Amino acid sequence: MPDPTTPAMLTDTRREALSSSLAQVNRLVLGKETAVTMSFVALLADGHILIEDLPGLGKTTLAHAIAATVGLDFQRVQFTSDLLPSDVIGVSVYEGSARRFEFHGGPVFTNVLLADEINRAPPRTQSALLEAMAEQQVTVDGTTHALPDPFFVIATQNPVDLSGTYPLPDSQLDRFLLRLTLGYPDRDAERALLSGSDRRTLIAETVPRLGADDLLALRQAVTAIHASPALIDYVQALMGRSRQHPGVRVGLSPRAGLALLRATRAFALLQGRDHALPDDVQTLFPLIASHRLVAEADASSDGLAASILQAVPVD
Structure with a gap:
């Protein structure tokens, strides 16, 4: 019996879900078809994306739109200069009733993690994502904790010549499958943005088009x-x-x-x-x-x- 996850045998339902997902994100993020397509490339290839551009050009909107469309658990972390690694991966807390330390996972324990303005945090905090992005796990106090599957990081960063930023080290950059830039919208897209509904409202009303099983099946098809x-x-x-x-x-x-x-x-x-x-x-x-x-x-x-x-x- 043929493997139903090979490209030729993907179900029509999953093909349609993938196509409608692309279309939906393009309706939410106007005039950025190439960036949307490449974001889905990373999602299907089990990689992570770094979106680099000036503030206000839609980086976070793109991340929110993808997360809402794939219909997976989602967490957002705003990276700042005082953010600690434990704020991202979690911390062990002593539980008096149990008389032992219990690990409390941080926001990294999710399917889709938005690391917003990642380069506004110092290198020590940035490094909290190294093991998570490479191995889909984190190690705290000598104990390794698996992250959910799928696990997808969408990070945004401002250009490094802006004030209050720290350059990402080479080891961190290598964890990102793709680096994208958005640029200014064209005239038609900007006009639609100015005269249309608020993007946050539209994203909040978004109906997911994919689920975890769909995404894992599509990733399996990619390998074929x-x-x-x-x-x-x-x-x-x-x-x-x-x-x-x-x-x-x-x-x-x-x-x-x-x-x-x-x-x-x-x-x-x-x-x-x-x-x-x-x-x-x-x-x-x-x-x-x-x-x-x-x-x-x-x-x-x-x-x-x-x-x-x-x-x-x-x-």
Whole structure:
């Protein structure tokens, strides 16, 4: 009997739910179709997203819209300069009646975690998410606690040249599958925002289109998307070129290559295909590579990603 989670055999109900989820988020976040699509790529690829842009451009609205649409448990943490790691992951409290310490989980124990303005917290607090994002677990006082499945982090950050921000360390950036920017809305989208209903009200009235079982089935289908040996050769060539580029001080790791393949498969699924294409890789490479590349002092990581793509031909 065929596996019902392979791309060709996904139920019509789940295909329709995925399509309607994309459409619903696009109605809530106007004029940001590419960012919405890439957010779903990360969701389906079992990754996390970092949304970086100026305040007031819809970063938090996008996170809320996704959380409301997928219909999973949701927690929001506002990162500030006085936030402690225990405020995120939880703390052990002595219970007098039981005469022992009991662990009380923090907001990280959820399906969808919005880490809002993550770079306004100092590095010690940022590091509270390292184990959670990489291993889907947290360790407190020598005891490991599993996080819910699925677990999806949507982090927002302001540009590092704004006051009151701390740059994310490389190890933290590497936990994010994709880094997105939103930019200003176009004229039509901004007009609709100004003359339409309040976004918070619309999100509060949102009906979930997906559930945990749907999402896990879609993630399983992503793993079945075919990536040909030639496509894997292309990904490997991009990784190799990143380590040899004169403007790059630290190139992409094998983990970045695995992330690129996962995202490529998820993007192909969203396009209704059962196989990944080099065009998918080229679309996703800048979003996956730019925040992982460590550039020389006079180089831009965004420009380097584009340069690496241009330097590696598609056979």
